[in-house]
Amino acid sequence: MDLRINSQADPSVQLVVLQGRLDTAGVDAVETRFAAATAGAGRDVLVDVAGVEILTSMGIRMLLSTARAMSGRHKRLVLFGARDLVRDVLDIAAIDSLVPHAADEAQARALLQG
Amino acid sequence: MRAGTDTETAYDHARVPVWEIETQAHRGALEAVQAALETFLEGQAVARPLRLRASLLVEEAFMNAVMHAVAGSADPLLRLRALLPPGELVLQLDDRGQPFEPEGAAARGAAADPAEGPLGGRGLLLMQRLAQHVARERLGEVNRLTLRLLRE
Numbered sequence: 730m731d732l733r734i735n736s737q738a739d740p741s742v743q744l745v746v747l748q749g750r751l752d753t754a755g756v757d758a759v760e761t762r763f764a765a766a767t768a769g770a771g772r773d774v775l776v777d778v779a780g781v782e783i784l785t786s787m788g789i790r791m792l793l794s795t796a797r798a799m800s801g802r803h804k805r806l807v808l809f810g811a812r813d814l815v816r817d818v819l820d821i822a823a824i825d826s827l828v829p830h831a832a833d834e835a836q837a838r839a840l841l842q843g
Numbered sequence: 844m845r846a847g848t849d850t851e852t853a854y855d856h857a858r859v860p861v862w863e864i865e866t867q868a869h870r871g872a873l874e875a876v877q878a879a880l881e882t883f884l885e886g887q888a889v890a891r892p893l894r895l896r897a898s899l900l901v902e903e904a905f906m907n908a909v910m911h912a913v914a915g916s917a918d919p920l921l922r923l924r925a926l927l928p929p930g931e932l933v934l935q936l937d938d939r940g941q942p943f944e945p946e947g948a949a950a951r952g953a954a955a956d957p958a959e960g961p962l963g964g965r966g967l968l969l970m971q972r973l974a975q976h977v978a979r980e981r982l983g984e985v986n987r988l989t990l991r992l993l994r995e
Contacts, residue, residue, distance in 0.1 A: 752902050754874040783895055785902050786966040793962050800958065814895055821972045822965050827957035 730755035731780075734766045742841065743770040744834075748780030751788030751815075760791055767806060768798035775837050778830075779810030784818045796828045809837035844872065846879055860887055860927045868909050868919040868938065877901055880925055887927055893992060897925070897932060900974055900990050903966040904936045912940030912986055932992040937985050 730749040745766050749755055767774045778784075796806040808830040811819055819830050831837035846864040862883040866872045877898045884894045901923065908921055922937040955961055971977055976991040 752877075752899070753870060753906060783899050785899055786963060786969055787902075787906070789965055790962045793957055797958065813892060814899065817973065818899075818969060821969055824957040 730759045732759050732762050732766065741772055742838070743767070743772045743774045744777065745774055746777040746780065750783040751778075751781050751791070752783050752785040753787045755783075756787045756791050763791065764795055764798070767795050768802075768804075771802070771804070773805050773841050774799065774807070775834065775841070776806065776808045777810050777834070778808050778815060779812060781811070781815050782813075784811075784815045786822075789818070789822050789824065792828050793824060796824075800827065805841060807831060807837045807840050809834050844875065859929075861924060863922065863924045865920055865922045868905075868916070868921045868940075870906070870909055873902060873905050873909075876905065876923060880923070883925060884932070889927070889932060889994065893932060893994060896973055896992060897934060900934060900970055900992075901936070903970050904934070904988050904990065907943075907966050908936060908938045908940065908986075908988075912938045912943050916940045927994075930994050932994055934990040934992075936988045937982075939984050940986060942981050943979070943986055 730747070730751065733746040733748075735744040735746060743766065745763070747759070747763075751759075767776070792806070792808075799806050806828055808819070808828060810833060811830050816830075819825075829840050831840055844864060844866040846862070862880065864876055864879055866876055880901060881894050881898055884897060889897075905921065905923070916939060920939065924933075924935040924937075926933040926935070955964055970990060974990040975993050976989075978989045980987045980989070
């Protein structure tokens with residue numbers, strides 16, 4: 730599991746890129762850094778999950794935990810780019826009310842502004 | 844951890860490829876189990892999307908057994924089998940833990956409020972929705988979970 734943080738000109742939004750498997754092993758590998766890059770950022774966060782090939786309930790748990798921490802600070806977490814199995818899992822898990830997912834980055838930014 | 848590949852008589856007497864692994868029921872064993880399963884499936888020309896789906900389902904089943912069925916068990920072993928009858932991928936997970944009746948658990952997972960409900964509890968829901976068929980049996984002292992996936 731890989732995590733990258735892309736610094737941007739927009740100071741209000743953090744962009745985080747996840748790649749690999751957000752399963753039990755992936756969560757173990759990335760959870761602390763993900764929390765620091767998201768809940769610790771003090772900004773709204775967009776998470777590019779186009780490179781994530783598996784998302785399990787442990788990954789869902791990590792996303793929910795992070796989004797709740799951010800919500801308490803009036804910040805939001807929005808995913809974009811989910812494909813195939815990851816999109817199916819997000820649809821089944823039905824966490825959109827707290828962790829919405831958009832097709833692409835432009836739509837994700839629109840969700841933040843909405 | 845012990846693993847093996849074979850064929851056996853099953854499914855209307857057809858001989859089908861079978862892979863099996865027995866491992867300690869702890870979280871640290873899961874990644875190696877998934878890797879071994881995926882290697883077997885790749886060798887059987889199972890398409891990558893189905894291999895990924897199988898790996899996801901195995902994680903949900905394995906972790907559910909580790910966290911709920913065999914916690915405190917005197918025999919904390921899990922046995923996972925993959926069978927490839929024509930047109931299907933069948934996954935079976937056996938444990939010797941407490942009988943587990945998941946009635947309502949998946950429904951609770953589906954209904955959980957993302958903002959305030961429990962963080963976990965969605966594994967059963969994912970199994971129900973991502974497998975074409977899910978069955979649970981109590982065979983003597985063994986809990987058997989069977990997940991069937993269609994091969995397209």
